[in-house]
Amino acid sequence: MGDSESYLWTALSGWIPPDRSFLYGVCDSLVIRVDRKSDFIVNPSGFSRCHHVTPGYTYLPVGSLASPWLVLSFRSSLFAGPVAIGMGALRHDGDR
Amino acid sequence: MTETVSLFFYALVLIFSFLYLKQRCLWQLAIVQILSLVVISFRMSYLLVVQVSAFVLPLIAFLPELRVAFWKHPSTVSKAFAIKWVGLHLSFSILLMFVLLQGYRQLNGKLAGREPAFLHNSGLIVLTTWAPVLKPTDSPDPRLSELIAKGDQFRLNDLWSRDGQLYSPRGLVRRWKQIEPNAAISDQVAKQAALNALLHRPMDVVTLGVKTFLHYWNFRHIRRQAKVELRRAVSNWPKKRTWAVATHFNLSPPLPNEVKKYTLLQRYFLRSQPYSYVVLLSPFACVGLIFFVSKGYVSLLFLHSWILFGTVTILSKNVSLRYLQPMSLLMILIFAVLVKAVIDRRSRSTSQAAP
Numbered sequence: 001m002g003d004s005e006s007y008l009w010t011a012l013s014g015w016i017p018p019d020r021s022f023l024y025g026v027c028d029s030l031v032i033r034v035d036r037k038s039d040f041i042v043n044p045s046g047f048s049r050c051h052h053v054t055p056g057y058t059y060l061p062v063g064s065l066a067s068p069w070l071v072l073s074f075r076s077s078l079f080a081g082p083v084a085i086g087m088g089a090l091r092h093d094g095d096r
Numbered sequence: 097m098t099e100t101v102s103l104f105f106y107a108l109v110l111i112f113s114f115l116y117l118k119q120r121c122l123w124q125l126a127i128v129q130i131l132s133l134v135v136i137s138f139r140m141s142y143l144l145v146v147q148v149s150a151f152v153l154p155l156i157a158f159l160p161e162l163r164v165a166f167w168k169h170p171s172t173v174s175k176a177f178a179i180k181w182v183g184l185h186l187s188f189s190i191l192l193m194f195v196l197l198q199g200y201r202q203l204n205g206k207l208a209g210r211e212p213a214f215l216h217n218s219g220l221i222v223l224t225t226w227a228p229v230l231k232p233t234d235s236p237d238p239r240l241s242e243l244i245a246k247g248d249q250f251r252l253n254d255l256w257s258r259d260g261q262l263y264s265p266r267g268l269v270r271r272w273k274q275i276e277p278n279a280a281i282s283d284q285v286a287k288q289a290a291l292n293a294l295l296h297r298p299m300d301v302v303t304l305g306v307k308t309f310l311h312y313w314n315f316r317h318i319r320r321q322a323k324v325e326l327r328r329a330v331s332n333w334p335k336k337r338t339w340a341v342a343t344h345f346n347l348s349p350p351l352p353n354e355v356k357k358y359t360l361l362q363r364y365f366l367r368s369q370p371y372s373y374v375v376l377l378s379p380f381a382c383v384g385l386i387f388f389v390s391k392g393y394v395s396l397l398f399l400h401s402w403i404l405f406g407t408v409t410i411l412s413k414n415v416s417l418r419y420l421q422p423m424s425l426l427m428i429l430i431f432a433v434l435v436k437a438v439i440d441r442r443s444r445s446t447s448q449a450a451p
Binding site for chain 2: 003004005007008009012014016018019020021022023024
């Protein structure tokens, strides 16, 4: 799992890595605390979930993020569009 | 990962640095320092940039006044004025940096349950980075001297086994830790040995950096390294800690056929290799720029790009496209200034040619 493992281990155990900064791991632990089931921070590690999830579930957060578009201006939508697509691509790819 | 998050905050550091150069307000300097702290909290490779900037940023901001006071029209009044304002901003910047960085060291030490430090392995990291130039006389501890003297047994002089010297069970660090199990002492001795090597043979250390830079031009190696980094996600499976993390998140290793596939962004990453050479060479473009554009922001870009270039060459054990990420933003800014300089020059020559 490479670097991801180190940061996730900080999040899970409170261990502080001796060879890298600690804040990313601390942020991971906050994200895990807020949403224990979220795979947003785990997907970059290259692993996959044991259970099968439906595409609808995977893209639900992106869809909920996209709903405020309805009240956004055209310019804001131009910005929000690529952000949502980028997030979707990241979630789909499980890339680093 | 951390590269991306820290790059965002680094962009904010640059924005407020440019604002400070323009308006010279102390609150902007304070924001630069606070954001710099956030940057190093995510990625320690920015530490040198942050420390040097704290000293140099106020000097760049007041360079026009300093020029007038000490070179163009030296007078007691102008000198007193320049010294007063530069002194105020410089002392504020250095003091704030000192307080914030000490705070970080204290917090890191407290969280790790150890002594205050930026990183608790920094001495060992630098020692292995400069391992090929180490000599037994560099070490203040005779036990480490003896280990360095036996370096041939574990390829201490090999430029490309430096990563292994830090992480491998047969590397320098593991051997040294077996001799000196106290983490604080082993790191302190390692740091002192590395500093002695730098003080006694600085050119050898610079040569190491040059060799690292030249290795970026081994295209095959760079591509292979990029693939290794993408595959690292699965190559270490299963390790004890990996199991613990994976079990917590209910994860399983990817299937063999999934491992062979590259995702969209991974393919993009691999194909962007030629672009990264533009990033790598951007500090050299900045050298030319500093002679043609006498603006404070160019000096700042020059400083940052060369420090980061030094970090990825002299202070790196390996070559990787990932390491160039902080320089990518500077490259865009350097080329923006370059284009602006060309346009300004053309418009000036056009207006002069017009009757």
